[in-house]
Amino acid sequence: MNFNAITIRDIAKALGLSVSTVSKALRDSYEISTQTKKLVAEYAREHNYRPNPLAQSLKKGHSKTIGIVVSTIENQFFSQVINGIESVAYKAGFNVIITQTHESYELEVKNVAQLTHHALDGLLISLSAETKDVEHLQHLNKQGLPIVFFDRVSSDIKTHKVIADNLKGGYDATKHLIEAGYKRIAHITSPPNISITQERLAGYKQALKEAGRPIEEQYIKYCPHGGRDTEEVEIAINELLALPNKPDAIFTTSDRITTTTLFLLNKAGIKIPNDIALAGYTNTTLADVLNPPLTSVYQPAFEMGQKAADMLLQLILSKRPVTEFETITLPTQLFIRQSTHSVG
Template sequence: MKNTPVTIKDIARSLNISISTVSRALRGMPEIHPDTRSAVVRLAEELDYQPNQLAKNLAKSRTRTIGVIVPNLSYYYFSAMLNSIEESALQAGYSVLVCQTNESYLREITNIQNLMRSQVEGFIISLSRDTDNYEHVERLARKNIPLVLFDRYAESIDVSKVIVDNKAAAFKATEHLIENGCQRIGFLAGPSQLLLSNQRVAGYREALAKHGLSVGDQYVVHCDYTQENTIMQTLTLMSLPQPPDGVVMISDRVAYPAMYAMNQKGLRIPQDVAVVSFNNEPVSAFFSPALSSVSQPIQDMGAETVRLLLKQLDATEETVVPRETKVMETQLIVRASSLRAAVR
């Protein structure tokens, strides 16, 4: 089955006519014979041809503007990614319009509609926490509108993506805790429907299995990224009859209130419970104790995201640009919060 969008070149080849004839027929130009026009329209419907509406609108006057949609710019990861995206876009002669979803699916749809009205030439999107229906994003892909997803994505959406291997990164983080003497390791995860979080939980479980460790499902708890909910879920986890002696956190912004809750409960980090997290925010090095965290190459990820989008923006309407998934390398930055063996 063909996964790439149908172009007017495909229609022309099937009917053995020129691309320009197909283009004029689809636009209803009077010089095209009615039988030819009917054949073109009929085949276009059969093949589910979706014209690139943005390309048509901007044929005479390009805006050279990219729309970027992120969950929340108060998250360090997304603000840092935006800096990289904007820098790379400016170097290529494009400006950036930015919208935040505030983790709302409905607001994500509204953001796309507003950016379309602003005639952006393409989209860079990281899905919201609440997004579990992808029709609004898939519609962009069907219309051949240039689009790249990053960080948070859905495997079912056939577009270019820039991501990290979350499963492998979580495996490495969990194995690090095991090597530092932890036997009962918990995971403070994100929302249960979030693919990124589930991939990290899978890596955590794989590391436990490799080392012959078994913990119950109660050792994996889910939070919604808010401080209040994170504190509540942390206290639930640490109040188990046999509380974990190590915890993997879904992100640094979750780790900070979680570590606060542990301290309020009288737990020492890392002596009583070792902690490792994701994103390696700058403040992690200055936290007390300094937070071990998985670092992602944000600068390179932003540049790669723009590069993949530019490949689509620079292509002609008849060109099929292959979908690409770029998986970037991560690095575990070890600090005091996870070095439990060193303080025994």
């Protein structure tokens, strides 16, 4: 806005009115005559007047922008969530500012600070893989900044949350592998501190238990950065392959871990599903054209974004402090494809 736009004062001067009259005319106040309103409106249109949003926000005390924190928008799951958020935010006249943590706690803290440096009406966040405490958010929340968690949430802050049914997602995938005849089902997942890891792992364990299978810790591998680095997935896979009882199936969580596992197994010449079956969380639209087509747990990302934005807007627009918070759980969908074709 450094470019020279015309101001309300310019209009006032040109029309021989006061700034307050112009302002009121523009906002269609009852105090202003129809004639004057027309005059002002016309002049404003002709000269392409745009109210300075900075001044408006400063005066009104809200900026009509919300912040988003995700690990990376390169992950289709998150870009879909963001699309959902934007679809409702824009309808309500809100702008969004997106920041990425790249799974780093340090960057998360920095980004949140960056965001609040700018004027924010609310924050939508999915925690980074490294994040173990949420003091940086707690403080802001106490100060009155509305926050809504989605995907990777924290139980340490009482606020609205939107998550997928991670337990069921893990359960469904694992159960499917069991029913398809696989015996030694491994699990490669994100670090244990984040909510989705715990929930999906619980689903995995529950399915095994129900089938009377033992839960073997050697089959459970964690990637400290949720698969951000290929190496961490490679280590996990190598450890699994080095086991005396190699797994005959792998259940992966997170887009990155899933696709990296697929890549590494292919690269190692391991046939999927004949040597090892693969079922993984992913929201890529490419699951159908992968080699082989991938059995996947799909999350309603767009809806998650919509819900989260809805709830945040509700918090922002609420006249009185909200004390009752809810957690929305969205169903996931298991798509069965060739990467887990039945044994025999």
